[in-house]
Amino acid sequence: MQILTREQARTRSQAFIVDTIDVTVDVRQAEDLTRGTYPVTSVIRGHLNSTTLFIDVVGKVSVVLVNDHPHHFEVEDDRVVLDHLEPGELSVSVEAECRYSRTGEGLHRYRDPEDGRTYLYTQFEPNDAHRAWPCIDQPDVKARWQFTVLAPQGWVVANNGERESLREIDGGMEHIFARTRPLSAYISAIIAGEWAVVDAGTWTGCDDFADVSIPLRIMCRRSLAGALDADDIEAVTRHGFTFFHEHYRFAYPWGKYDQVFVPEYNLGAMENPGLITFNENYLSRGTLTVSQKQKRANTILHEMCHMWFGDLVTPRWWDDLWLKESFAENQGTSAIAAGPYPDEWANFAVGRQAWAYEQDQLPTTHPIAATIPDVAAAKTHFDGITYAKGAAVLKQLVAWVGEDAFDRGAREYFRAHAYGSATLTDLLAALEQATGESLEEWKRAWLETSGPSVLSATYSVGANGAINNFTLRQVPTDEARTIRPHQLDVSTWALKGGVLERSACFHVRLTAESALIDPDGVLSYAGAVDDVALIVINDGNLTYAISRLNALSTDTALEYLSTCPDAVTRAVVWASLFASMRDGLLDPRRLASSCITSAVSEPVPAIRDRLLAMAHETICQFCSGEDRSQLRAHALTLSLETMVRNMELDELTAWRRFAVSMFTGATGDLGVAAMRSLAEDTDLDIAWKARCALAARGLMTPEELAAFGASDSSGHAHRELTRASAALPSVESRERAWERLLGEELSNEELSATLDGLNASVAYTPEDTRRVIDHLEDYWNSHSIGLGIRYVRGALNVSVDVQDNDSVALIIGGLEHWLDSCHDAPAQLRRLVLEKYDALTRAARVQEKFS
Template sequence: MADTHILTQTDAAERARLLHVDSYDVALDLTAGDKTFISRSLVRFNCTEPGADSFIEIAAENIRSATLNGVALDTGTYTRQTGIALPGLAAENELEVVAECRYSSSGQGLHRMTDRADGESYLYSQFEVSDAQQMYACFDQPDLKAHFTLTVTMPEHWRAISNMPADSESVEDGAKTVVFQKAPRMSTYITALCAGPYHEVTTEHDGITLGLYCRQSMKQYLEPDPVFEITRQGFDHFHEAFGVRYPLPKYDQVFAPEYNMGAMENFGCVTIAESSYLFRSQVTDFEREQLANVILHEMAHMWFGDLVTMRWWDDLWLNESFAEWASHWANVEATRYSGAWTTFLSLRKNWGYRQDQLPTTHPVYTAMPDVEAVATNFDGITYAKGASILKQLVAYVGIEPFKQGLSDYFQKHQWGNATFDDLLGALEAASGRELREFADTWLATAGVSTLRPELTVDDDGVYTGFAVLQEVSPDYPTLRTHRIGVGLYNLVDGRLVRTDRVEIDVTGERTEVPELVGRTRPDVLLLNDDDLTYCKLRLDPESMANVVTHITAFTDSLPRALCWTAAWDMLRDGELAARDYLRMAFAGLPGETDINLVATAQRQLPTALSYADPAVTAELREELARTARRIMSDATPGGDLQRSWARTFAGAARSDEDLATLRGWLEGTGVPEGLAIDTDMRWGLVVGLVALGALPESAVDAELARDDTADGERLSLIARAAVPTAQAKAEAWQRITEEDDLPNYARRSLLTGFYHPDQLELLRPYVGRFLEAVPRVWERLATEQAIEFISLGYPRVVIDSSTLEATDAWLGDPAHTGAMRRGVLEGRDDIARALRARARDAQAG
């Protein structure tokens, strides 16, 4: 399916054994037009077995010339999938490839977008996992590092940003040529180029030049001060913690338009999703903390991944789990976001728990046979579960030995490649502890344990017996050792205060806890207090009853997050009826003041509604709308809670009165004091009202005329796909599945708006149409885009046994093999889980 070479681990290992790459000199001419550019690559490399054959990747429209050691190569059999054959290598080799390459519209390779606000074009590169070959000829694997020198010729008014600072600039015939300084050894996937008339803001910290960039039409929204503040705090923290300085002379962060993911850790030239993190409208502290986390995550990669790089992608988690852990750790230790571990639990760890219960779960460390397999594993296990296990490892060895081990690892392997064994050895040497068993138990096995209290109490309320039960899936039966806290909380003057705590090791299926025998039963008993281990937890019935009534009485946000997470797990597992979960939310959320907990719960409420018996869904949604409107009205004008609950009210509103209120907001009437009906809020209202038939489709045209920008166009596509007519759905689906050159941001936007829970009759035919389209789309789109189509396109809102039956028939077809099955399997699991939850809720009625 792919339009680039699919490198296998076997071929990569053989090529790494054979070759040592010294340098790339890459010259790009970006003045040839808006479709293609000219790429000249001069590659110098050695071969340990003179006379051997190899190959080099380049994904070009055509090869103009290819010369190896002064001899022209036969490129007549060249394809983007095979690359260029390199026969009869010498001990020392020089390869020159001149090619015409195509700009990308998929967000992979060298992406080009044209800003509808001013007609200017902007480029940025995105090369992970193996798309550097779309810009220049290279040995596109992480363990063939090389020095990299880039020369770019471009329109005179453009600015170019790469891994290193510019060494020289010259102008001739209206074109500017920039030559960048030679870069230290790095992997191809973290080399970078951004070019265009980017707006620039720079400053300096600790000898490092800091740069911040965005489109000219977005510069009014750029807030350099808070971004630079987090950046400075991050560098100070990581320099002290890692014992090795950031090695490059500058550090740039570029807000990239039409971006596929959150951000990318290009060495010294980080790209960040503009649409997610360059705020055009008022946002809450929840969004600002997420931006801080992204900044610190990518900065941590300068050490984990860039300075020391995994040898092959089976150690992808070494990059992502460590950056995930380090970013939250730095947020807590070095920034104003001291509650970041609460956010990690409620948001990121829940992502890991969900992923780990899907039929496609896998160990944190997992084999990657080829680069296509890698793209499917940028998931909650690689990020959140891995980070959770690292948090446990830090607690086990101690933070100071852990930091010493990291420092030793970075110093020993800097500019090279390493494996987890290398890191584990460094941590063992620094801590004096044996860690192999821990690693095997936690990193090499899949699945999540559930810890449940088993207790007996006498007539005086004293524990006469206490044990912790560990339950595991029969498919993943590993019983792990969990170091957990057990917190005893009691109501004191209306507050739930921790009055006692014991710390124990849970092993096997049943662990007796004699430390608790003889103690008075508390109002709430909380397993995994302080969130020390990676597990799902359960509360005993009495504790759960008190939590439902008094969850906001906890004096700290972390136990509240643990209780919300436990309730969410119980809902997903069919142990708690959806109506009971929602009523707990209606009772507890009005008093919750932590915006991160509120925002996470609000994201979960639509799923909770979908788990309810359809006979009561409308009633529960109406209660949610009333609750949200009441909290919004009582909140501080202009504050985070007011804005957050206004969005929730808008999403739940269905009555004529509520819809009229929302239309009034668009017209400037009846707006609550302090609530900003700004660009993003307006689009949210338009999308929601159009989807419900409460505004005509012409309202989308009017809003786009009001916000005629790239973001406006993106949001208008979401709105058009949400229009509740058969014609609108057919037109959107045709674009999604048939337009191969549709920019990826456009396909994503159409898919985002396509499925709406109030449009079931319109959407039922698309169960079959989606399944029919999967193999066709998989063949035509690049891996990342095809994966996204399956993930967003699966009809999860059509919660019906017929959806399961159609999916099972598709999965039973032996022609539907390989990675494309994964998203379909995960969609099927969501439907099956929702049906079980609905059955449980119906029983509760």
């Protein structure tokens, strides 16, 4: 395939001003899985300022008409090249046969193994619309689209626009949809199939938006209808529309609002205007924990924000991807915190922002305002910097200029660029107009540099125990040694009867390498040193910076942080402790033990679940040899003991999942009886997790797995059976999994499940990863980028153990050799491998220091 570059896109958008695109898609034969393609015709109209043009399409092109007359064309990979055109008004019709996808890119087709029904949905970002239909596939070309879909009788079909007409035709039904307002190709969309549909009524505006009425629908596969949880999804949706209308003062512009939960999805969700698609893993036939519902709510509101940031105003090119993703991350979090989950910013601090710190310390880190030369580079920039760091930096901007000014800037941005595309310069102009101050230095310090700032506090103690010279210090980590402006809070905490109490809080504006925290001498009283058992830098999480705790604060936090009454404070400190562990400044054994113990009493489900995830990562990645085994056994023992206590189902589910994760790599009889019991549980989600864990340790036979699969024919069971079968430790089972992996056309989820199973098995050895490394480039070059990314990330999702020489030599040494010898490999593949190499070498350094 050709890779569209930024310069090619710029040249084309100047040469061809697109007005409308009409697409006719014929999926009447979609239920016949022997037919791998479907016919599609696109008619693209606009004004041409050139004599040449190329149209994007992945498929077999049969006819091209220019202004209703046949025209000679050349096919160059995924482009139809037209020469000898006349400048002026132009109509280009392209007829093609395009392929149904199994990779989650383009028009994806899924056959439900439970009831045999067929489902179709599209997924395009950043550049896969032309896999589904001929188009101009770049973000700054925003056409008014009209879709006609020919589908089987009884199918539900939806598009970005409202359906205008429905009539019976030979072999099915013709669905014609209203022409949309201008939108980019990557957010044009259809879904088709026998979807279960819940009519969620209409959201009606108030005040200035009393005349706004938005029809709401929620959909999923029919076999999942019982798990749809429509009431909760509807409530979150209604809250979101109220929140965004109050803040943006710009009426939702896309008419209806369909939300569809789809199978085998590569992402969490996609913001197709009027037809938002979500990963159906947000639904469960088992028990969804509170934190899982909270994550789903965040995703719903993240995508809703995109209806304005991204859909109404679209980044001109993928350089400004952050213009939509950072804003949606920030604003979605603000929206959910203002509604059903007021602790969402705490969840962000310990989860998403911690992810940003990790991404920002990789050798592949980049500025928020990144340089994206082509769409292949864009594929790997949907990362912790573009999403979470950008959101955290926007929160810092709000702390500087105020929320009202920020909202006024957003409104001006929408007003000035509605239905068009924009750049960073356009956004800053709107924000500067709203705030009345220049943001040029802020842009330079925050958006054009990389790496996190590191903040620490120092003080001296007077003879009477007074705190003097209480100072906040900033250490830059980027090559330019950038000193960033920070507006943040620093708090001190006293330990009273084994409970933490806030003793003081200071608002600090840091614009240099250091600033006094306590210029007024609030802590200069005698004995104040007894009230600073814990110093929390960035309390409230207003800025983006790794904070370092001093030795006393570290000891206090590890022992008593669970007694702190403020959820955001706890989250900020946990993120700080985790960063210190990753940087080799804190013994991972101490952190893991504290996380597990604190999780038992943590009242906020999202923080509790994050603590358990931190404990799992710390034990499995940053501890080695006997330490890893002992901590795993300790964690499993504590989780098994906790599971038998009287607790809410939500808490029980979290501890059950943690127990399964710890059991997978354990040895001996500990937990075997509990896992066998869970394998028979009526909660099929936890039951399959337990079955996979037992299979990975050779404690479940292929026949037992087959019996479980026969009793549960759901899509979820099919995926988990694939995972468990690949995890079986017998030579025959592993070779069969490898043959499927490298020799069969697996779907995206089958690929991931197979890799997960192979790596989880007790039979896994570092030699398996060396085998993967040998196939990296071949696999990448013979599959789509989406599958390539899944393969690399899944296949290299392993840990090292510095006490195992083969582990270091074959995994770290193998990756190092690949990087040294494969300089000509695709840049995106090298980036993924380099990131994993860096993560493993970081873990090895920590293991060596504390072994």
